[in-house]
Amino acid sequence: MNDLSSYFAMGGHGIYVWSSYAVTAVVLVVLLAATLAGLRRRESELRRLEESHE
Incomplete structure (x- = not known):
């Protein structure tokens, strides 16, 4: 245990x-969460734009 402590x-x-x-x-987790949140926002915006274009 002493070796592990040292x-x-x-x-x-x-x-x-x-x-x-x-x-x-922590920074990597925050960056991952921000990236995924941005991706979801942009995908939903793209779906909304595609639906309004049809």
């Missing part, structure tokens, strides 16, 4: 390393 501590720099991983993961 691995996560990373010589005293673990808090910076793991927090940067966490921030990166």
